[in-house]
Amino acid sequence: MTAAPEVAEVVPGVYDITADDYHADPVPGGSLSSTGARKLLPPGCPALYRYEQGHQQTAPKRHLEFGTALHTLALGDGPGLVRIDADSYKTKAAQEAAEQARAQGAIPLLPAEMQQAQDMAAALIAHPQAGELLTGGEAEQTYLWRDEETGIWCRARLDYVRPGEIVDLKTTTDVSLEAVIKSIHKWGYHQQRCWYVDGHRAIWGEEPEFRFVFIAKTPPYLITVVEPDVTSCLIGEARNRRARHIYRECQRTGNWPAYDQQIWTVPLPAYAEKNDLEEYVK
Structure with missing residues (x-):
């Protein structure tokens, strides 16, 4: 693992840096993270992404x-x-x-x-699948690489990496399969999966396996282990590709646009339109 970069030129690889240094962006000239890529796309936009880069949250979020x-x-x-x-x-x-x-x-x-965190950690270790996935590897590794198609620098901070496998740990309120599927869509975790796999492939030259470990934050601290299917991965890859092109263009022009600058004609949400048409328009 490479030490934290101290020179102006960064090379692709795995870096041992703190979380603060990672979030501050260790790449001179800037790099794009998975979180940033998701912010560039709807319901976000480049203007929101750019604003948040210059206004980092200072107060700790519990x-x-x-x-x-x-x-x-x-x-x-x-x-x-x-x-x-x-x-x-x-x-x-x-x-x-x-x-x-x-x-x-x-x-x-x-x-x-403290007790809650200790009990959740014990549940993870005791779980037959999660316990195995979270052993035999390294935690909190930072990947830096250059995207071949756009030339932009990308970065990722991986929770846990085993030989040929990436594991990402998520805390949530509901680990039923239906709730996990909704969380993956809502938070763009399928995009995150593809971003991390891209970084691993760029650095190590191999396609890793990827697993999400979801753990509930309330007793009995239930756990569900999943991997996104082929279709969700195709969508994640396509979304990441568009985000990288948007980022490259914004960097090139210095223009970080908001939503399309036009006057829109908009409908009601489909569910409201259907209900109100049946109730009021006959």
């Missing part, structure tokens, strides 16, 4: 911190965890303790949160 804590416990890689001995963050003492932990690069957790 659900993201908890996800990072789970990764530390389940994957064996990540920031330290600090238990905040309080029932909530309502007191000044608890708030100051949390800020001190963050200042030291650690994740603050209330006792209940």
Whole structure:
């Protein structure tokens, strides 16, 4: 694994950098991530993508911190965890303790949160499929590569990589198969899958297997392991390709447009139109 880049020229490969350095973008001149690619496409747009690049969230998001804590416990890689001995963050003492932990690069957790993260990690380790998938590899690897078609730099931070296999861990509220399928569509996880596979292929010259491990955030911490089917992967690849071309054009022109600049004639949502036509227009 390559150390964090310290020179102006970056070469394709696997880099050992912190999450903060990754999100700040280690590539001089900029690179596109899977999250960025999804933001460039509807319901996002280049203008929203560009704005968010220059206005990074500074206040910590508790659900993201908890996800990072789970990764530390389940994957064996990540920031330290600090238990905040309080029932909530309502007191000044608890708030100051949390800020001190963050200042030291650690994740603050209330006792209940710490127990929850530990119980979820134990459930992952005990699960017959997830437990095997999350062993024998390396966590939190950063991939940097150049897309052959567009020439743009791409990046990805992979949760877990085993020989010939990529594993991505997702926390959610419902791991029933129907809910997982909806989550994949809603959040563009099929796109993420194809983005990571592209990076692995570009760097290692091989097509890896890919698995999502979904775990519920409430007891009994049920787990569902899935892989996107062929059709969803074709769609993910096509969406990624369009996003890369949009990114290249925006970089070339310096123009990051919003939605199409025209006056639209729009219908009601299909379900509302059907119901109201039957009810009011006869």
